[in-house]
Amino acid sequence: MTTMSYAVRDSRTMLRRNVRRMVRYPSLTLMLVGMPVVFLLLFVYVFGGTLGAGLGGPTGGRADYIAYVVPGIIVMTVAAAAQGTAISVAMDMTEGIIARFRTMAISKASVLTGHVVASMIQTLFAMVVVIAIALLVGFRPTAGLLGWLGVAGLLVLFTLALTWLSVTLGLGAKSVETASNTPMFLVLLPFLGSGFVPTDSMPVVLRWFAEYQPFTPVIETLRGLLMGTAIGDSAVLAIGWCVVIGLFSYLRARRLFNRERDR
Numbered sequence: 001m002t003t004m005s006y007a008v009r010d011s012r013t014m015l016r017r018n019v020r021r022m023v024r025y026p027s028l029t030l031m032l033v034g035m036p037v038v039f040l041l042l043f044v045y046v047f048g049g050t051l052g053a054g055l056g057g058p059t060g061g062r063a064d065y066i067a068y069v070v071p072g073i074i075v076m077t078v079a080a081a082a083q084g085t086a087i088s089v090a091m092d093m094t095e096g097i098i099a100r101f102r103t104m105a106i107s108k109a110s111v112l113t114g115h116v117v118a119s120m121i122q123t124l125f126a127m128v129v130v131i132a133i134a135l136l137v138g139f140r141p142t143a144g145l146l147g148w149l150g151v152a153g154l155l156v157l158f159t160l161a162l163t164w165l166s167v168t169l170g171l172g173a174k175s176v177e178t179a180s181n182t183p184m185f186l187v188l189l190p191f192l193g194s195g196f197v198p199t200d201s202m203p204v205v206l207r208w209f210a211e212y213q214p215f216t217p218v219i220e221t222l223r224g225l226l227m228g229t230a231i232g233d234s235a236v237l238a239i240g241w242c243v244v245i246g247l248f249s250y251l252r253a254r255r256l257f258n259r260e261r262d263r
Contacts, residue, residue, distance in 0.1 A: 029126070032081050033129050040073045049061055051065050069195070073130060075222070076187060076195065077123070078158055078162055081163070089166075154225070161245040167253045171257055189213060194223075217233075218238040221234040
């Protein structure tokens with residue numbers, strides 16, 4: 001077998017290991033799905049009527065706000081998954097399993113690859129559930145086949161970038177408790193962007209941050225693709241942010257993992 005074949009085989013083994021961990025601890029997946037769903041129902045049924053009236057849409061009510069808020073909720077789902085990934089990585093780094101892997105004839109890269117692929121599967125599953133519930137409460141996207149393909153491609157790229165970022169946070173954490181808290185800022189970014197209200201309704205300083213932070217172009221691109229509205233340069237900015245975050249996080253994660261492995 002070639003080196004690549006060994007790496008693929010070992011990555012599959014690590015993927016099975018992480019999937020079994022998800023099955024063993026279903027509360028992490030439930031939390032991943034539950035929090036975005038709670039926010040979706042809260043903002044649609046409690047605040048949706050009032051916030052929808054301020055959007056100036058065709059109906060000026062809850063239906064307009066559902067169409068506006070769902071892309072932000074989807075992005076929040078991806079951000080929430082970062083916490084579970086960071087926790088899983090931190091558990092491996094603090095419980096001695098890495099020292100055990102050092103003595104085994106396995107591809108070292110497969111350890112992180114297993115975490116990343118398993119986390120992406122979990123996150124994509126959570127997004128499907130969230131979108132299904134959004135459809136049940138009245139979300140009616142107008143996207144055609146190409147629009148949905150664009151949505152899927154962007155979400156996979158965004159998920160990959162944030163997954164590597166969460167792996168980096170987990171590797172850098174000193175304990176599992178620290179790893180559970182460090183990614184929390186990611187969940188706040190949709191609120192500090194265009195996820196729940198238009199940025200032009202914010203004070204000047206906050207509006208500047210909201211318009212230039214990485215989550216806003218992702219949300220705006222998803223909103224445009226799903227609802228058939230103009231996206232301007234949001235798609236280019238969204239892809240650029242995903243590439244920068246993903247590449248930086250991958251290189252940083254590899255460096256942290258190799259440093260820990262060589263101790």
